[in-house]
Amino acid sequence: MxxxxxxxxxxxxxxxxxxxxxxxxxxxxxxxxxxxxxxxxxxxxxxxxxxxxxxxxxQPSQSPTGNKGTDEFQIIEVIVPAGRGVEYKFAMPQHAKMTYEWLTEGESLYFDLHGEPEGDTTGYFESYTIATSNEMKGSFTAPFAGSHGWYWKNKTDNPIALQLLVKGEYEVIGLKK
Structure with missing residues (x-):
C-alpha cells in the first residue's frame, strides 16, 4: 500500500x-x-x-571600584534597599562614550540617569533619562567632564538587586555616599 x-x-x-x-x-x-x-x-x-x-x-572579571573602562563589559551588582534610593557613578571626561545595560529580576525601579559637572559646587546636574522600569540598555556620550550615572529608587518593601553591565571610557566611582 x-x-x-x-x-x-x-x-x-x-x-x-x-x-x-x-x-x-x-x-x-x-x-x-x-x-x-x-x-x-x-x-x-x-x-x-x-x-x-x-x-x-x-571575559575576565573586574573589581567594581577604581577600574578604568575597557572594550569588555564590566558587570556590577547593586542592591537598592527597600524604600530607599542609591546612586552609582562613573567619572568620565567630556565626549567619553559608555554602553550600558541594567536589569532586575523583574521588579521595577524609578531611575534617573544623570551627570554632574566636574568641580561644580552649585549642586547642578543634568538628567538624561528619567523613568520607571526593570531594565534599560543604551549608550551615551558625556556632554561634559564629571560624574555620570544612575539614581535608583526602590518603592517596594523588599531590597531589589540589579545587575549593571558597562563598557567604555570611564573610571568607576561606585556608590555615592
Missing part, C-alpha cells in the same frame, strides 16, 4: 514548521544566545541570564 502526500498537506506542514521555528528563534534562541529579547519571554524564563553568564565566562 502506497501513501501519497498531497501538495496541500506539504504546504501546511512547511508553513507550520516555519512558524514554530520563528517562534522558537524569537522566544528561546535569541534571548539565550545573544541576550536579545524582543518579547520579554526570555527574561521571564531566565534565558537572558544564560547569555549574560556566557559573556561573563568569556
Amino acid at each position: 502506497q501513501h501519497t502526500v498531497s501538495l496541500k498537506t506539504l504546504i501546511i506542514a512547511s508553513v507550520s514548521s516555519t512558524v514554530v521555528a520563528a517562534i522558537a528563534l524569537v522566544t528561546l534562541i535569541l534571548p539565550a544566545e545573544y541576550n536579545i529579547d524582543p518579547t520579554g519571554i526570555g527574561h521571564k524564563l531566565g534565558l537572558t541570564s544564560i547569555a549574560i553568564a556566557a559573556e561573563t565566562d568569556a
